[in-house]
Amino acid sequence: MDHIPILKVDSFLLVSIQVELHDELAMSLQDDLTQKLLKTNSHGVLIDISALEIVDSYIGRMLSQISAIVGIMDATMVLVGMRPAVAITLVELGMTMAGVRTALNVDKGLALLRRSLDEPGRIVAAP
Amino acid sequence: MDHIPILKVDSFLLVSIQVELHDELAMSLQDDLTQKLLKTNSHGVLIDISALEIVDSYIGRMLSQISAIVGIMDATMVLVGMRPAVAITLVELGMTMAGVRTALNVDKGLALLRRSLDEPGRIVAAP
DSSP states (O other), X not given: OOOOOEEEETTEEEEEOOSOOOHHHXXXXXXXXXXXXXXXXXXXXXXXXXXXXXXXXXXXHHHHHHHHHHHHTTOEEEEEOOOHHHHHHHHXXXXXXXXXXXXXXXXXXXXXXXXXXXXXXXXXXXX | OOOOOEEEETTEEEEEOOSOOOHHHHHHHHHHHHHHHHHHTOXXXXXXXXXXXXXXXXXXXXXXXXXXXXXXXXXXXXXXXXXXXXXXXXXXXXXXXXXXXXXXXXXXXXXXXXXXXXXXXXXXXXX
């Protein structure tokens, strides 16, 4: 697979990552996501990593970077479905994913996006 | 990967198939999906196959079977994101996917589910 599908759910984009995010795939995800944000005029992105048993520092950095890019494009990214073991590993690796919003699952992430996009002076990303 | 993630989006379940549905994976998807239908009390399932470049007769049969199972469980399955080449191949293989509802993408599939679940005497599957 050379592209991860980006699904439009209402006014948001949903990405379910199920395979290892190697370099090329991460790059194409960045490209595809930014293009689709523009094309669909979306302001929210959900990235589900519930299928990932391992998130190393490279993938962690990639996800942080995508979150920053999405933020600059006036949208909010929420990372959802992180397994407990993944959270533990990330912190042990010294990655606190600062600036990346998280939610337990897609449902809670959707609720978070809907709430934050309703607010006046939209919240783009936590500092 | 031994399980395909099943994401709860509002009152529906969303499955994005990105890897080849071999025997074991298809079985675990059936199991997981039926369990999750019960647990979440959902009445709609969206299966996105936009990442699949090839759908052979085995996968086609599996998708039909899952649709029938979901239908028996008083829910509606909508297959979304089928590539044109896949549709052509399926018909050439003699599989018309009768009884399986389809939509062009997740957004249209969601709209279809919302419409059909609003109707009195809910439509479960086309005959």
